[in-house]
Amino acid sequence: MKEHHKHVTCENCMSFKESMFSSFQNGQISELNHHKSCSFYKKGQAIFAQGNYPRGVFCLNEGKVKIFSIGEEGKEQIIQIASSGDLIGFRTMFSGEPYKVSAVTLEDSNICFIAKEDFLNLMDVNQNLRNNILKELSLELGERAKMITNMAQKSVKDRLAFTLLILDKVYKQEQINLSREDLANFVGTATETLIRLLKEFKDKQVIKIHTRKIEILDKKKLLALAGI
Amino acid sequence: MKEHHKHVTCENCMSFKESMFSSFQNGQISELNHHKSCSFYKKGQAIFAQGNYPRGVFCLNEGKVKIFSIGEEGKEQIIQIASSGDLIGFRTMFSGEPYKVSAVTLEDSNICFIAKEDFLNLMDVNQNLRNNILKELSLELGERAKMITNMAQKSVKDRLAFTLLILDKVYKQEQINLSREDLANFVGTATETLIRLLKEFKDKQVIKIHTRKIEILDKKKLLALAGI
DNA sequence: CGAATCTTTGAAAGACGTCAACATTGGTGG
DNA sequence: CCACCAATGTTGACGTCTTTCAAAGATTCG
DSSP, X not given: OOOTTOOOOGGGOTTGGGSTTTTOOHHHHHHHHHHEEEEEEOTTOEEEOTTSOOOEEEXXXXXXXXXXXXXXXXXXEEEEEEETTOEESOTHHHHOSXXXXXXXXXXXXXXXXXXXXXXXXXXXXXXXXXXXXXXXXHHHHHHHHHHHHHHHHSOHHHHHHHHHHHHHHHSTTSOEEOOHHHXXXXXXXXXXXXHHHHHHHHHTTSEEEETTEEEEOXXXXXXXXXXX | OOOTTOOOOGGGOTTGGGSXXXXXXXXXXXXXXXXXXXXXXXXXXXXXXXXXXXXXXXXXXXXXEEEEEEOTTSOEEEEEEEETTOEESOTHXXXXXXXXXXXXXXXXXXEEEEEHHHHHHHHHHOHHXXXXXXXXXXXXXXXXXXXXXXXXXXXXHHHHHHHHHHHHHHSTTSOEEOOHHHHHHHHTSOHHHHHHHHHHHHHTTSEEXXXXXXXXXXXXXXXXXXXX
16 A cells, blocks of 8 residues: 655656656656646545546556546446556546546555646647647547447457456556456446356456456457457 | 539638638638648548558548448447538547548548648647647547447437437438438447337337438437437 | 445346348339 | 339347346455
């Protein structure tokens, strides 16, 4: 468990080189650092909520965050899991709308904040940042077309396989650590259905279950199931 | 039916003021016009295809275009229907990837083309265009989060209601004119299921069916069904 | 240790997709 | 201009995947 209010500067941020700001020069980095503030968020804490108006962007120094949209029955649909180095909430900087999604930490996290005005100023001045943002928006748009297609055309089992592969990348060498409900809300199914399918995957030696955590044993079988 | 090779200049383009270029000044408009070429596409003709690399962007002067992604079984999932004034294929200008979706005309259309290099030069020079593009990418990203949630959580009936409301905006005062298969591929269901639900909506006086075309009679009922 | 939360299992109903046959439509050539 | 054919649309029957509801079993954390 991480300590509270760990102070991080952009200069010594472990996630800096994979971040949207990776192309910044020394002077720009310290300027960025000057404009950011850094906060500790406990597991389960909200970073922003659907319907609110944004005041800036959040840069994830350490931790994991679920980005989800809430359907009419109040059920969460997880769209994305953000992790160290990811910038979140920047979409709303340009759209003029309130947030269309909510963000909640999945574990204790250190998250930096850059005010909207400062961020937009950086965008104006820095072409690399602009290009990185354009690229990221574009990549995400492509991913979401794929996700829509999966939701519309694939069985729950196939989607679970697909989701586990995504999570494998997010959790890297760690085991996947999500509640059954969050996992179900990412796959887009009922918790009970998810549990039954996990058991099936376990019986087929595709995954190993350590109570809450999930270890992927056979990525090839998952790839075949997900149809990639 | 429109005649072939109708020549359109940006200056006299009926869709110009709703387009991404609406903020251009006179000199910029004629420069834009100088860099574009204009082609006639017959109904059902492909504009670009998933997997190919983009050479530029397409500006829809007149007509309608389905944007879809193809699932593993070869089934189309329609993501969006573009109409007059819409710019399509600009996502791939920034991502460096090949197209993740395909575009095919739904009716005879006039479509202008702007080469990638020219378009990116315009982006560099023109802050309004840049902001419009950023805004459009952001808005679309928000819509797709909503679409993912709908696909994952709502019944086919609810999604049909939602889709009809989207199409009502696309077709404005006209009646919706899509094949049953395309409509099913937008809703994300089988053609047969779609037909059964259309009949149900017809019996409930929500829509009126003129063979292929669909007229919306009761938008309120649709809004209630779609849960908006 | 116990309360609260999260997870698992079972049974039953319903929504949806698939297959096969049939009907209608619109475009084409005679 | 009409008849015909291919493409598109419609209907019914059936099976199965998935959800829902209810209850019991684990686990976690104070």
